[in-house]
Amino acid sequence: MDLLIDDKVTALRAELRAFFAENLPAEYARKTLAGEKLTKDEHIHWHSLLRPKGWHVPLWPKEHGGPGWGPMERLIWEEESGLAGAPRLNHVSQDLLGPVLIEFGTPEQKAELLPRILSSEDWWCQGFSEPQAGSDLANLQMRAVRDGDDYVVTGTKLWTSYAHLCNKIFCLVRTSAEGPKQAGISFLLIDMEQPGVTVSPIYTLGGMHAVNEVQVEDVRVPVTNLVGREGGAWDITKFLLGNERLMGAWIGINMALARQVRARLEQVGPDGRKRSANAVLAQRVAEAETDLLALRYTTYRVLADELSGKAPGPEVSVIKVRGGEIMQSLSELLMEMAEAEGMVHPLTLPHEGPPIVPLEVEHMAQQFFDRRKLTIYGGSAEIQRNIIARRLLNV
Amino acid sequence: MDFTHDDNQRMLFDTVDRFLSDKHDLATRAKLHKDPGAEAALWREMAELGLIGAAFTEDVGGFASSSADAMIIMERFGRHLVTQPLLYTAIICGRLLTDGLSGAARAEAIGAVIAGERQLALAAGSTHLLRSPEDTSFTARKDGAGWVLDGRMPVVMNGDRADQFIVAARTAGSSGERDGVSLFMVDAGAAGMSRRRFRTIDAFGAAELVVEYVAVGQENLLGPVDGGVPLIDVALDHGVVAICNEAIGSMDYLIPATAEYTRTRIQYGAPLAKFQVLQHRMADMYIQTEMARSIALVAAMSLDGDAAERQRMASAAKAQVARAGKFVGYQATQLHGGMGVSEELDIGHHYIRLNVIGQLFGDTSFHLRRFGALAETAAAA
Numbered sequence: 094m095d096l097l098i099d100d101k102v103t104a105l106r107a108e109l110r111a112f113f114a115e116n117l118p119a120e121y122a123r124k125t126l127a128g129e130k131l132t133k134d135e136h137i138h139w140h141s142l143l144r145p146k147g148w149h150v151p152l153w154p155k156e157h158g159g160p161g162w163g164p165m166e167r168l169i170w171e172e173e174s175g176l177a178g179a180p181r182l183n184h185v186s187q188d189l190l191g192p193v194l195i196e197f198g199t200p201e202q203k204a205e206l207l208p209r210i211l212s213s214e215d216w217w218c219q220g221f222s223e224p225q226a227g228s229d230l231a232n233l234q235m236r237a238v239r240d241g242d243d244y245v246v247t248g249t250k251l252w253t254s255y256a257h258l259c260n261k262i263f264c265l266v267r268t269s270a271e272g273p274k275q276a277g278i279s280f281l282l283i284d285m286e287q288p289g290v291t292v293s294p295i296y297t298l299g300g301m302h303a304v305n306e307v308q309v310e311d312v313r314v315p316v317t318n319l320v321g322r323e324g325g326a327w328d329i330t331k332f333l334l335g336n337e338r339l340m341g342a343w344i345g346i347n348m349a350l351a352r353q354v355r356a357r358l359e360q361v362g363p364d365g366r367k368r369s370a371n372a373v374l375a376q377r378v379a380e381a382e383t384d385l386l387a388l389r390y391t392t393y394r395v396l397a398d399e400l401s402g403k404a405p406g407p408e409v410s411v412i413k414v415r416g417g418e419i420m421q422s423l424s425e426l427l428m429e430m431a432e433a434e435g436m437v438h439p440l441t442l443p444h445e446g447p448p449i450v451p452l453e454v455e456h457m458a459q460q461f462f463d464r465r466k467l468t469i470y471g472g473s474a475e476i477q478r479n480i481i482a483r484r485l486l487n488v
Numbered sequence: 489m490d491f492t493h494d495d496n497q498r499m500l501f502d503t504v505d506r507f508l509s510d511k512h513d514l515a516t517r518a519k520l521h522k523d524p525g526a527e528a529a530l531w532r533e534m535a536e537l538g539l540i541g542a543a544f545t546e547d548v549g550g551f552a553s554s555s556a557d558a559m560i561i562m563e564r565f566g567r568h569l570v571t572q573p574l575l576y577t578a579i580i581c582g583r584l585l586t587d588g589l590s591g592a593a594r595a596e597a598i599g600a601v602i603a604g605e606r607q608l609a610l611a612a613g614s615t616h617l618l619r620s621p622e623d624t625s626f627t628a629r630k631d632g633a634g635w636v637l638d639g640r641m642p643v644v645m646n647g648d649r650a651d652q653f654i655v656a657a658r659t660a661g662s663s664g665e666r667d668g669v670s671l672f673m674v675d676a677g678a679a680g681m682s683r684r685r686f687r688t689i690d691a692f693g694a695a696e697l698v699v700e701y702v703a704v705g706q707e708n709l710l711g712p713v714d715g716g717v718p719l720i721d722v723a724l725d726h727g728v729v730a731i732c733n734e735a736i737g738s739m740d741y742l743i744p745a746t747a748e749y750t751r752t753r754i755q756y757g758a759p760l761a762k763f764q765v766l767q768h769r770m771a772d773m774y775i776q777t778e779m780a781r782s783i784a785l786v787a788a789m790s791l792d793g794d795a796a797e798r799q800r801m802a803s804a805a806k807a808q809v810a811r812a813g814k815f816v817g818y819q820a821t822q823l824h825g826g827m828g829v830s831e832e833l834d835i836g837h838h839y840i841r842l843n844v845i846g847q848l849f850g851d852t853s854f855h856l857r858r859f860g861a862l863a864e865t866a867a868a869a
Contacts, residue, residue, distance in 0.1 A: 222826070225754070227755065227825050227826060228755050228756075228825070229755040229756045232755070251826070252826050295830055295832070296830070296831040296832070297829045297830055297831060297836070298829050298831065298836045298839070298840060299689060299840075300831065304826075363614040363615040363616050363620075363623050364614075364616075364620060364623050364664060365623070365663060365664055371853070373853040373856075373857075374853065429847060429851065432615050432616050432617050432847075433613075433615045433616060433617045433618075433642065433643035434615050434642055434643060436617065436643065436688045436689055436690075436844060436847070437643065437686060437687075437688060437689065437694075438686065438687045438688055438689045438691070441686040441687040442686045443684045443685070443686060446684065449642050449643075449684060449686065449696045450642050450643070458688075458689035459689065461843075462689065462829075462836075462839075462840055462843075463829075465818075465821055465828075465829050465836075465839070466826075466829050468822065469821075469822060469825055469826060469828065469829065470826065473822070473825065474822070475763075475765065475766070475822075478765075
């Protein structure tokens with residue numbers, strides 16, 4: 094048994110905290126912790142502050158401009174950046190596509206595209222889900238038909254996060270209808286700034302606009318935009334999702350939420366008493382905190398396995414299920430403790446005059462209802478349980 | 489015991505359902521929230537239909553045979569996601585008018601509400617979600633024969649449309665004491681009253697109310713001086729039972745809607761409905777709804793009877809309905825997948841409203857505590 098807390102880890106934590114204290118604009122942190130959206134320019138500004146260290150691409154090796162971190166350092170980064178309220182938006186480019194290009198890209202693709210991610214010139218979105226392919230991803234229908242040196246692509250992607258802020262999209266496309274479904278899928282890079290690509294917003298609970306529908310109609314994409322071989326997308330996708338494997342715990346954000354929950358519990362409520370005097374509430378908060386501790390150390394256990402050379406397996410599903418559920422309960426506690434003030438719809442509040450409710454509670458209800466998606470997307474809670482049952486329990 | 493509706497109640501149910509099916513789909517609802525004129529017009533139509541009068545019993549000029557009639561309307565409102573303020577203007581504030589006024593003043597006030605000409609809002613309970621009226625945001629200072637009101641409340645439900653506010657102000661004692669809260673009826677346009685409008689997350693209208701040096705007299709008083717809290721307690725019991733029944737209507741809709749979606753959504757080559765885990769989930773939704781329905785019905789029938797029974801049943805219903813509503817709403821969105829969290833579908837809107845209902849007028853722990861305290865009192869007697 095070893096809790097992985099060595100001098101190296103302690104030093105990194107201290108370094109990150111000092112960096113955030115000095116460099117993270119207070120307004121960015123406030124907005125992030127309160128669930129307010131930052132503008133794209135603010136995100137780009139934050140990335141520019143991280144760029145000298147390469148910390149905006151925590152998964153990348155040094156030779157490509159990253160910090161060259163191992164799994165332990167990345168987890169510490171997750172925790173500390175979440176706790177500090179560091180904004181995070183272009184992670185699809187930085188954490189998902191970047192490592193894919195480094196592993197599977199051609200020398201030309203790497204040379205052209207990695208620097209554009211580093212500089213925030215390119216913002217990529219991920220075109221996976223489709224109207225008839227949600228949990229059942231292999232059922233996807235977007236067609237890419239070879240025509241000379243191009244593919245001609247037609248189809249619809251759904252629930253595409255932040256497509257409205259992105260200039261490029263990587264898509265899973267069907268290049269063949271023959272053989273097993275998975276074998277006919279290819280990984281294709283598509284420029285969104287051209288005719289035939291249409292992005293339409295999908296508004297979700299609380300009036301949020303994060304996801305979109307992306308329609309692609311007869312768009313010509315050079316064959317050189319294929320990543321890996323034709324029909325080889327399934328392995329790339331597994332690699333990509335593998336890089337996301339511990340992110341499902343939302344460990345840093347959950348820790349920041351738990352800190353807010355504890356702080357509100359210790360405050361005086363509208364009845365003039367400390368909220369912690371409510372024994373039921375105090376118990377629910379303590380329960381959420383112990384849930385989070387258990388999640389954190391489960392994440393550490395998976396990490397320890399990984400450090401000892403064991404490939405992470407389906408136990409990651411345990412983390413994904415609990416990470417989402419715990420964030421939902423922490424958000425619910427925050428909203429409930431804010432009582433009437435926590436129920437306002439932020440998009441309807443008047444802008445003139447002093448704030449009607451404290452800024453830190455304006456978005457609580459919207460955040461809670463928005464986080465409903467956590468147990469639905471990226472493999473629903475049911476799919477994760479199927480994985481646990483089939484692969485871990487052999488039933 | 490008879491849990492079925494009588495002929496009049498069945499007619500009321502059908503009338504409301506037909507009216508809302510014709511006039512209140514999700515797109516119309518979204519438009520209403522951006523158009524105060526259209527909202528006011530719909531309210532007048534509801535008045536003409538007799539729906540507001542159905543929240544008042546015949547002895548005070550209404551059309552209802554008992555307080556249970558309004559619960560039938562609320563159930564249909566839940567089904568159709570209606571955000572019109574029958575709950576605030578007629579059921580809660582209407583109860584305050586019924587219990588706190590008398591004679592010509594009462595007849596005038598209730599008459600104006602039933603005719604759809606006057607909207608009311610209750611400004612009580614500090615920043616609580618309308619519970620604990622012993623905590624107040626407003627003070628009333630004695631000034632000659634009258635009082636001067638001051639204070640600010642950030643979230644007053646239906647404050648956006650109220651023509652008149654019922655302001656709970658402290659006339660004696662200190663915050664948290666049950667004695668010493670008085671109710672004043674104050675016109676929204678009175679000098680010193682100001683508001684800023686917004687909506688809560690479930691799309692109901694609200695406003696911040698600021699009361700600055702507002703002079704009121706005996707004629708503004710609703711109920712006895714210092715005796716406002718017991719009146720509000722009764723009114724909020726009616727509110728609790730109303731939203732419990734609203735939740736039943738919402739859950740009644742979500743279960744077949746979810747079943748239908750799982751029958752048509754194909755993943756992994758089969759309809760979702762073929763997966764036993766989802767069948768059981770929907771069966772659990774049904775079980776929870778039936779339990780909640782029973783207690784919500786009994787709570788509705790207990791409104792006009794013995795006070796202790798009314799309180800006990802209101803709290804029991806609220807605790808059961810809050811749990812059922814959260815579960816049913818959560819699972820309905822879960823089984824609808826991404827569509828469940830899209831604003832395009834009504835499913836997610838029901839989920840939001842069911843969660844807000846869980847918090848409104850006291851959350852589960854508040855009502856379980858109250859139920860326990862009432863049981864203790866009864867045992868000691």
